[in-house]
Amino acid sequence: AQTVTQSQPEMSVQEAETVTLSCTYDTSENNYYLFWYKQPPSRQMILVIRQEAYKQQNATENRFSVNFQKAAKSFSLKISDSQLGDTAMYFCAFMIPSSGYALNFGKGTSLLVTP
């Protein structure tokens, strides 16, 4: 089975601080894509960052970056300079093209940014 595990159901961070959300996955495939999506209270699913498994360089999007460890099957999200608007559920997901293009999601981490 191809699974995604987010071991931290809830996290809290103070404004302007840095926080790291963990994600591990399990697949025997070599070609896949990894994603972090954000779901604020509005429930809209918003893409935060994407990583192609064949790329060794970690993806970065402004204050958001990932630590992709392919051998360890780990894909953590680092949020720098946290802002109140970062408060949301964060979902890790991956897609394996050879198995179809659906996203497999983790259970999510609820992040609260406090003043």
Next chain:
Amino acid sequence: DAGVIQSPRHEVTEMGQEVTLRCKPISGHDYLFWYRQTMMRGLELLIYFNNNVPIDDSGMPEDRFSAKMPNASFSTLKIQPSEPRDSAVYFCASSFRTGATVQFFGPGTRLTVL
């Protein structure tokens, strides 16, 4: 572009009634996905289409659920008859070409079956 459009945003119905959820994908996108989000099961794929053709419907819970995509700009997800355990948020998402690119999600439909 307006993004993925879903309607209605909220639906409250009684058990046994037919429910139809609607989705308009982003223009030019050729993949369309239906996901369901519940507290118990999280986000799970129900079905997806490529060029209006259903490719994988293995996630459709049972025969009470059906989905169609009559053209490139419209899809429906129908539940008949509805049951309380169908209460969830239903998301539609679309993506372009290979499908390995980003999926853009609609705002979701919150369905409550009493």
